[in-house]
Amino acid sequence: MTLLAILKIVGFFLLILAVTKPLGLYMRRVFSGEKTFFDPIARPLERLIYRIGGVDQRKEHDWKQYTIAMLVFNVIGLLLLYAIQRLQHLLPLNPDKMGAVAPDLSWNTAVSFVANTNWQAYAGEATMSHFTQMVGLTFQNFVSAATGIALAIALIRGIARVSGKTIGNFWVDLVRSTLWILLPIAMISAIALMSQGVVQNFRPTVEATTIEGATQKIAQGPVASQEAIKELGTNGGGFFNANSAHPYENPTPFTNLLEMFLILAIGAGLCYTLGSMVGKTRHGWAVFAAMSLLFLAGAFIASGAEQAGNPIHHRLGVAASDGNMEGKEVRFGIGDSSLFAVVTTAASCGAVNSMHDSFTPIGGSVTLLNIMLGEVIFGGVGAGMYGMILFIILAVFIAGLMVGRTPEYLGKKIEAHDVKLAMLAVLILCFCILMGSAAAAISTAGTAALNNAGPHGLSEMTYAFTSATGNNGSAFAGLSANTRFYNIGLGLAMFFGRFLMIIPLMAIAGSLVTKKKAIEGAGTFPVDGPLFTVLLVGVILIVGALTYFPVLSLGPYVEHFLMHAGKLF
């Protein structure tokens, strides 16, 4: 590892560390209805939206009403996005005359964006009209992110409140996430992105004649407004096929840094929000530390592996010191590409600035493992926090078993009912990933779509179901996923991975909120120190390793050794 590569990782991490407390505190204020500096602008808009929506902001929901409201809102969003794609040829802002999107692809894309996954089985510039991008997809970029934040906040309320019944009002949390957090940050970021060259126009594809007389078609569109929320909301769906590798989405090292920052900012801030809302900021920092350890480990391993490069190509005469440049842009090089890949898979973002399919086996395995661990390394906005809380419940449960006491989490007794629900949520993810990958591996419909043979082919299929279930959306993109098998199968994986996990989670919130708070004693397992951080990391790694080590061995790990043996497929 070069000093520069270390500086990139550490420098970026310090940026995230710096924003965690101010953003986390701000979010607590927003969701507790306290005063913030942004009230003069957001409050009148909020009132207007409640009047249109008929929302009574003083009325709170219990966990069932909260979950039903969330599901209803998302199902309506799903139907609407499906309809927009199917009818895009009749809708405005379609200068390149895109036709209607096929039914299976529309289903896949609709689920994908509603579930905050943004898996893309299509090439944006060749499939989606400006209208579909700006109205259909951008809308879900905002509200799927707002939904995630709302759910995390509701769960935190369930932990923080004592002997209560309600966990907040879904509509209020949704609107406040949007108006106070997502929209203002996206607006400023979109302007910053444009200043560097990210496009924002409604023009058709430009035709250029090069100085050598060749013709080049250059697709245009309202990219900046979508790009900003794509990263901030950890959505990840690119305007263009090449996503953030495309110079119109990510033109300079500065935009690259900004995009990585946006991806992790809210997820990191929510750690502080958690600590602050439960009245124990040290607990928030302990969770932050667990996420940071996993993040930094992944970043150093991936960066080192990509810098070491591919001995097969070195033997052909390619400079070994340049590292593995296949699928990477010169302006980002090895360091900023590897870091982006770790950031986007740690968070459930899925934007890519380099092609993960062309990473070295170890570099690629880090991205895969990040998603398999449950997208809890900062994670998707909100989703990372509520996923992490599942692991916290498991961690305190295991600690309780070790000392032979009823486990407690912040004074709340964790009982059999709660642990069962937490395990159910974790198992749903494992089931979708492993069963989906297995189904693909044994069917011709699954293997016919491969771009690479050998162990790398297994990695491609596994990555697809992992990314879909984990609501990440990045891909080993060689897989030709726009087939009926993958569109429907991955659509189901995305839907289950998002919503089937949420239901047990909200049930936990409903169970915790009713409990009394026990007084901390000498036998209470502390959740605010290094011991807790280490135990939490341990639980995450053990659940991940036990579940996924076999498939990782057959995919990337065996490929690593075969690559060093010079074997080709």
Add this chain to the structure above:
Amino acid sequence: MKEHVLTAIRLTIALMVLLCVVYPAVVWGIGQVAFRDKANGSLIVRNGKVIGSSLIGQSFVSERFFHSRPSAAGSDGYDAAASSGSNLGPTSQKLHDRIAQSVAGYKERRPAGGIPADAVTTSGSGLDPHISPSNALAQAARVARANGMRAEEVQQMINSHTEGRFLGVFGEPRVNVLELNLALAGRAPAAP
């Protein structure tokens, strides 16, 4: 339930107006006023005709010009309506053969450490506008010969077209191929 459905529909409409009409329109408006050229694609116009974008790579074949990286975008490369990487993995026979072919066809003088990796690999977007400084320097001798220039003169141009890292840390040094080639094409004819 019915109440939830009605609220969901009404909130969807209200938020959609704000997030999908007002927000992109405001960003568009600011872009068209403050960053007009960039928001419209950083297009380069010569004699009233668009010849490309400074952000989007093009392919060059003439000996007189610096050559871009190989590209997997579209069937012939550098199709900016079909951005794409090769997505070939590390143990891919196809990738091995493609790189072997590029290495065999590599006409420049090979630097001591080996051929610059970016000269024989495709980028993530297939539209990479840049090459590495070492890739450019390896092409300098050929470009100088074809243009009847001195090698130092070409090296000088490469240096002045090399962009550095952000804050000295982020990103990598790079040379914009189209801009460098335009400078070559537009330079005053060398004295005989």
